[in-house]
Amino acid sequence: MHAPDTLAAPPVVARLEDFDTASGSAPERLLFNHRPWVMLVCLLATLLLGWQATRLTLSASFEKTIPTQHPYIANALSHQADLGGQGNAVRIVVEAKATAQAKAGTIYDPHYLAVLQKISDELYVMPGVDRPFMKSLWTPNTRWVAVTEDGLDGNTVMADSYDGSPKALAEVRANVERSGEIGQLVAGDAKSSIVFVPLLDRNPKTGQALDYGELGRQLEALRARYDSDAIGIHITGFAKVMGDLIEGLKLVLLFFGVALVICAGVLYGYTRCVRSTVLVVACSLIAVVWQAGLLALLGYALDPYSVLVPFLVFAIGMSHGAQKMNGIMQDVGRGTHRVVAARYTFRRLFVAGLTALLCDAVxxxxxxxxxxxxxxxxxxxxxxxxxxxxxTNLVLLPILLSYIGVSPKAALRSLRDEVGEAGKAAGDGPASGRLWSLLDAFTRRGPALAALAVAGGLALAGYAVSTRLHVGDLDPGAPELRADSRYNRDNDYVTSHYAASSDILVVMVSTPEDQCTRYGTLAQVDRLAWRLEQLPGVESTNSMAALSKLAMVGYNEGQLKWFELIPNDSALGGVQTRAPRELFNQACSFLSLYVYLKDHKAETLSSVVEEVEHFIANDAAEAGRRAGPPQARPDPLGGSPRVFAGQGAPPERFMLAAGPAGIAAATNIVVKQAMREMLWWVYGAVVLLCWVTFRSWRAVVVAVLPLVLTSILCEALMVGLGIGVKVATLPVIALGVGIGVDYALYVLSVMLARLRAGETLSSAYLHALRFTGRVVMLTGVTLALAVGTWALSPIKFQADMGILLAFMFVWNMVGALVLLPALAHFLLRPAARAVAALPACAVA
Incomplete structure (x- = not known):
């Protein structure tokens, strides 16, 4: 794969007839000797894949964003039918505003309750709703229980006799107060109530995945219909976040257009050649079209996390395309025929470009x-x-330029930039000459030591800061959106008006059938609930154990001294008839312990998970050891003996984790485990590819160490900006390494080729600066400016990605232009003879 051994500038071939078309590598001969066929194949591919690209859709899926193979999620999915919709759910808060007619602005108002009923009914028939577990004041599963002189009594909160009269409203108020829903379904100030809407991942009518974009539009249409001076609507939940992201991502096209204009404008300003600029942009866009067409052909769709990837592909294409165009332009400036210039550039930069793209792919x-x-x-x-x-950029672009060529004036200007008067190397002018001299200083011992010392200091400081990098969300609400977004304002309203947070972690408890209300089981649940309530991040808990204690008070004339679990399985089992469906399943073989958290920050989730894991590993296991082995007892009906747990043994099994917070906790664990493993793999692959290309451990160290510094500083920047490592930001860390090595490969490949020709390190580096270094600087700054515009996006995670990518583009460029020659002074220059034995991967 290595280029021919050309030690100096290639010979000028003004006429195509004078060029030996049998020269060059086999790939070069195959492609350039059959240029019309290559063009035809690319044209057909563009037409076919362009047609396919029109079928590419944007969608989102709840299950795609969670680690379904993690034990926590596997537990939740295996008990999905028993969890009462505690997974993917939307909460619609209907607020009663104070008006001239209803000065109090409470839910106990005929107009409010009528609107609430309409909203509840509309949501009930909406596609994808898990109807048995939907809950509002109007649904039959919202009940009240009270202690009367005849014992326990209960009914639905909205009785069948409700008619909107003052008497009926007073009855509703009393029912709500007796329901235990204040702080959960009804706000503590009685100014709003919640419609809880659990969702299925697939539409049961069509079998298709739930369309979150359409669902978000339906919810916004509902908001528009009912939001008024008297009624306020607030909507939270994963599906609403995804809907808002999908809606906001339409602006990605705007940012894509801005980036295209920036890249094309800067490239034209550098070359002053319209035709070559248009070709570089066109080939990069063709790559995006091919990518979209292939995705549609394979049956994939873009989601809010991958929709930004096409721009990255465009940016990478612009970077490589600019290098090819620059090489061709300089050869044409010397008088070489455009076809020969294209072949020369292909020879010199194909291996470096291919290696760089393989690193990107890795x-x-x-x-x-x-x-x-x-x-x-x-x-x-x-x-x-x-x-x-x-x-598109390593093959199609040089072939297109071999037909169309470049502007003669631009080519001559490029030549003047490379070679000044009297044949001596010069820069673009006085300013550029000073810059090259400044950069060339890092090939000398003093400046090289200073650069490495500064880099070492930055690495140590950055590492110290990066140790505070957190996994997971660091802010309340939806960190994917801006803090002042409509969704996060709605979330703030919910958290400030409801005692029961929407950040719910569910501990699942499985038992043998019809044994979920055993005293031993409920006592263990109650013990765990008490321990969790002592944690600072836990607001409250709810479970069958808590309900059983309340029932004991009801059974005993409201005496609070009975607020305790009594060791009587029969009495505890009687609570089942009045218990809410979400606390246990119909077979009484499953219990849910709801843990309401103050937020879903990483530290909150980790503290709860650690406490539950400790309980499962120690307390429950210790109770099992005390109980002894299972015992076989004869069946009183004469059947086979039945196996029972030993006396006092807990047949229950505690499992993590369900609910939105439980899923977030599992996701954080997977991301934390994958982060370091991912970096080891990507660096390992980059090192291997660089070794295959350069066949020198010294060259590999020179290329990779600047990337390591950038990775460390990027993590430190994430700490400074308050960005956690999560599904949306984790890819940036890997992408920065893969994309960043491009710069080092282009500069180092030319340096090694010139060192191989016997030149000094300073001369080799100056040649690399003039041939590829200028374009490295150009593309680094240009791409940083392009992705930097993402900081203006209303989508927070897109803004975060833009800032991080811009930072990595700039620092990788600085590493390739400053640290690389400094490292080369100590690693490559003393081994000049050894370097001379290296295979040439590029010769300028």
């Missing part, structure tokens, strides 16, 4: 190690995009 592909389908699909989407760049 940076994307290692994301597939993370067992979250959304990230695995992002890895696939990106890998396909990088694969097509090999054809």
């Amino acid at each position: 940076g994307f592909a290692v994301l597939a190690l993370i067992r979250i389908q959304a990230i695995q699909e992002l890895a696939l989407v990106a890998s396909i995009g990088v694969a097509v760049l090999i054809f």
